[in-house]
Amino acid sequence: MSEWKDHLKDEEKQRVEVIYERRQRLKARDREFTEEIQRIMNRAIRRMRRAKGKS
Numbered sequence: 001m002s003e004w005k006d007h008l009k010d011e012e013k014q015r016v017e018v019i020y021e022r023r024q025r026l027k028a029r030d031r032e033f034t035e036e037i038q039r040i041m042n043r044a045i046r047r048m049r050r051a052k053g054k055s
Helices: 003-007 010-051
Strands: none
Touching: none
């Protein structure tokens, strides 16, 4: 644990926890969006290759 966290007031600790949890959810959502874009891109690339007569 970071040394500065030992000097937080109770209300600050609660706020840091809330912010940390929100950040984790945002990161997870960002990963989901990135993965979905990747899947769409891969499908488009496969269609493009088939259209060009490649396998």
